[in-house]
Amino acid sequence: MSLSKIFAGRKKECEVWKYFEHIASNNTSKCLVEDDKGKECGAVMSGKNPSNLKKHIQSHHAAAFRELAASEESRVAGKRKASGDDAAKPTKCGNQTIGQCLARKVVFWESTSQEHVRRQEDLVSAIVDTGYPTTMVNNAKIRAFCSSLDPKFKLPGRTCIT
Numbered sequence: 001m002s003l004s005k006i007f008a009g010r011k012k013e014c015e016v017w018k019y020f021e022h023i024a025s026n027n028t029s030k031c032l033v034e035d036d037k038g039k040e041c042g043a044v045m046s047g048k049n050p051s052n053l054k055k056h057i058q059s060h061h062a063a064a065f066r067e068l069a070a071s072e073e074s075r076v077a078g079k080r081k082a083s084g085d086d087a088a089k090p091t092k093c094g095n096q097t098i099g100q101c102l103a104r105k106v107v108f109w110e111s112t113s114q115e116h117v118r119r120q121e122d123l124v125s126a127i128v129d130t131g132y133p134t135t136m137v138n139n140a141k142i143r144a145f146c147s148s149l150d151p152k153f154k155l156p157g158r159t160c161i162t
């Protein structure tokens with residue numbers, strides 16, 4: 001959260017630099033806003049405090065200020081959208097993502113549940129009965145087989161069984 005806040009804040013400050021040029025040598029900021037005739041304002045402010053610069057734009061360049069405010073707003077809105085977008089938007093992947101998410105989410109039987117214990121006992125007795133090595137539970141194909149039989153059964157690892 002705090003990270004994205006910092007990020008958003010930084011981006012916001014950047015907007016003002018579309019209208020200013022910072023001159024590092026004497027730590028001043030020159031206004032680059034052009035008037036109707038394309039003449040650069042050229043006002044020089046000391047420092048590079050974005051709120052100072054913004055104030056200059058606000059009082060001297062109404063049109064540019066509106067633009068600046070609008071682009072800042074859309075950035076913030078875009079940010080907000082980007083995070084909540086996919087879940088909220090009904091079009092495209094919105095609902096689908098939730099559906100897919102639910103479908104993909106496999107809930108395993110609790111390892112203490114009857115369901116799990118029953119399956120595990122069957123598995124152990126199958127291993128004991130067949131004499132197959134207990135390492136077979138670590139076999140990817142066996143695991144895939146069990147998972148397709150019952151996706152909710154989390155196959156215990158070999159160490160669990162022995």
Ligand SMILES: [Zn+2]
Pocket residue numbers: 031032033041042043056057060061
């Ligand atoms: Zn200016």
